[in-house]
Amino acid sequence: xxxxxxxxxxxxxxxxxxxLSCAASGDVYERRxxxxxRQGPDKxxxxxxxxxxxxxxxxxxxxxxxxxxxxxxxxNTMYLQMNDLKIDDSAMYYCAAGRGAYFGxxxxxRDFNFWGQGTQVTVSS
Numbered sequence: 001x002x003x004x005x006x007x008x009x010x011x012x013x014x015x016x017x018x019x020l021s022c023a024a025s026g027d028v029y030e031r032r033x034x035x036x037x038r039q040g041p042d043k044x045x046x047x048x049x050x051x052x053x054x055x056x057x058x059x060x061x062x063x064x065x066x067x068x069x070x071x072x073x074x075x076n077t078m079y080l081q082m083n084d085l086k087i088d089d090s091a092m093y094y095c096a097a098g099r100g101a102y103f104g105x106x107x108x109x110r111d112f113n114f115w116g117q118g119t120q121v122t123v124s125s
Contacts, residue, residue, distance in 0.1 A: 002026035002114035004095045009119030012085055020080040020119060022095030031097035033109030036069060036080045038091035038121075048093070049080060052107035053100060062088070085123045092118040 008020040024031055035050035049069035050058045057069050066085075071078040078095060096112035 002031045002097050004097060004114055004116035006093065006095045006116045006119040009093060009121045011122045011124065014085060014087055014123055014125050016085050016123070017081070017083045018085065018121060020082065020093055020095075020121075022078040022080075022116060024076045024078065024095075024097060026114075030099050030114065033098045033100035033107065033112070034071060034078045035096050035098075035109065035112060036078075037094045037096055037112075038089075039094070040088075040091035043091070045094075050109050051078065052109050054107055056107065082121070085121075087123050087125060090121060090123045092120050094118045 003025045005023045006020060008018060010018060012018055032053045036048040037045050038048050039045040048060050048063055049067055051069045051071055066083050068081040095116040097114040098109060098112040100107050100109045
């Protein structure tokens with residue numbers, strides 16, 4: 001089992017910054033891949049950023065260049081630095097973890113079996 005606890009959400013004006021944190025505990029094998037997802041009002045959940053065991057990262061087009069995902073393995077914590085926030089970034093942000101799989105010469109992070117409770121981010125004009 002894996003436990004995930006997000007923090008760092010809040011209200012900010014457009015153009016501002018926030019840093020989200022996700023404290024992870026439990027089975028290390030089950031949280032080799034980690035990621036941030038978000039779901040806004042009346043929207044489907046979308047993938048924001050992923051980080052693989054080799055620290056390779058991927059981002060949604062909408063956040064590329066503004067958001068940075070990182071992790072501190074010693075602290076068992078993952079982060080999402082969000083800069084130049086836009087109103088459309090307003091959403092509940094969720095931390096997720098999954099086992100991942102290595103094939104084709106790379107880590108593939110697709111199935112996330114563990115989720116946090118979420119932290120709200122609200123961006124206003």
